[in-house]
Amino acid sequence: MSEVRLEGVSRWYGDVVAVNGVSMTIGPGVTGLLGPNGAGKSTLIHMMGGFLQPSSGTVTLDGEPIWHNPQVYRRLGLVPERESSYDFLTGRQFIVAMAKLHGLPDPDAAARRAIGLVEMDYAAGRTIGQYSKGMKQRIKMASALVHDPAVLLLDEPFNGMDPRQRLQLMDLIRAMADEGRTILFSSHILEEVERLAGHIEVVIAGRHAASGDFREIRRLMTDRPHLFLVRSSDDRALAASLVADGTARSVRLTPQGLEVEAVDFARFTLLLPRLARDAAVRLWEVSPSDESLESVFSYLVAR
Structure with a gap:
């Protein structure tokens, strides 16, 4: 079981402070990351995923620094909020390419498994440019799962999905959490977080505002x-x-x-x-x- 830990983490861009002195621990199960638009959620997720260097503080996975440490990427899966994708590739080609980048011994088998998990078998032969937004979200999810990571970082994973697709992804996230994985996801739809997360982390204006079960947080107010x-x-x-x-x-x-x-x-x-x-x-x-x-x-x- 893996654990992501942030200790005194800040990130600034010139004079703009995006994240200010955040400390939190993300352990096994489902954790919801909440905050208003511009609160710093995506910045935090990108630092946890190794895409951004903290301006100060440390971000570690099981005690190892994540920044400039390619070895930890084998245990991390990331679904970014950004829509960018390789539209000229088919869904299958994209996931096979991700499997090869991870150095998996059987990229085709790994891709079939990941595509099946997100129920995209029927569209795997179509180019990503033909996908709806919800389908692109699911193929991004498959790319995050292809190497079977212990930690999943999901930035607004339900964007563009219809109700059936959302329910399917919720069931998948619950099942993976039951296996002992560490899953952090952000969402602007509070109902999604309430239905999925056993633990929440709240960030407001770049600062850590609350942590724990939301009912217990309420009772402490x-x-x-x-x-x-x-x-x-x-x-x-x-x-x-x-x-x-x-x-x-x-x-x-x-x-x-x-x-x-x-x-x-x-x-x-x-x-x-x-x-x-x-x-x-x-x-x-x-x-x-x-x-x-x-x-x-x-x-x-x-x-």
Whole structure:
């Protein structure tokens, strides 16, 4: 199992700082890299892939520096966001060429395997210039997989894909993560990250803003009230108990149930069952309303 580590990494272009003092560790499983446009996500991925030299700090794979170290490329696979491709080659010719560049003993067999993984067998004989954007994304994915790397770095891998292609690629990424691979992917579609990533890294304005499970990050934001939807056998009685106790900052009756705004997450979740029991009210549902990745991300960006 492989690990990519960044320690105090910065990258600047003249007077423009793209990444500023970022430290993070990407381990086995699926990690989502989040940030607004221009936050430095692609710059980070290019430094992890060995395409950019850090201006300061270190980027290592299993303790080895990645920059100017061709040996580590055997363990890395990269899908860049850029659209550039060899349009005059067929998909098969392109992947065979990648296999040969990696020095694989049987380039044709490796290419067939990688093309099959991304379900592009049917179009492998067509030139890449004839591909749709989603097809080009999948053939780029095949080029990253042809040498069976332990680490995958995917920059907006779902761009241009239709819903079926996205689901297929999500299933493939999950399967590879289950094999113990280290996978980092960036996406501007939060639903994709929420469905795939067990861990997130958030970068804002070139700085590392948060790391971990997004639900845990949300619960650590003690300066933000927590929103809950509560359904019970007697919403009015439960609302009266909550207001009288002072557990909630606000309570609102809605057709869907009680909308409760609590300042202290731990205290609220501990006391709510006791209040319901004392009021002879049966709780049917208690669900957080703002623990989605979208809520966490919007809170972090607004800081």
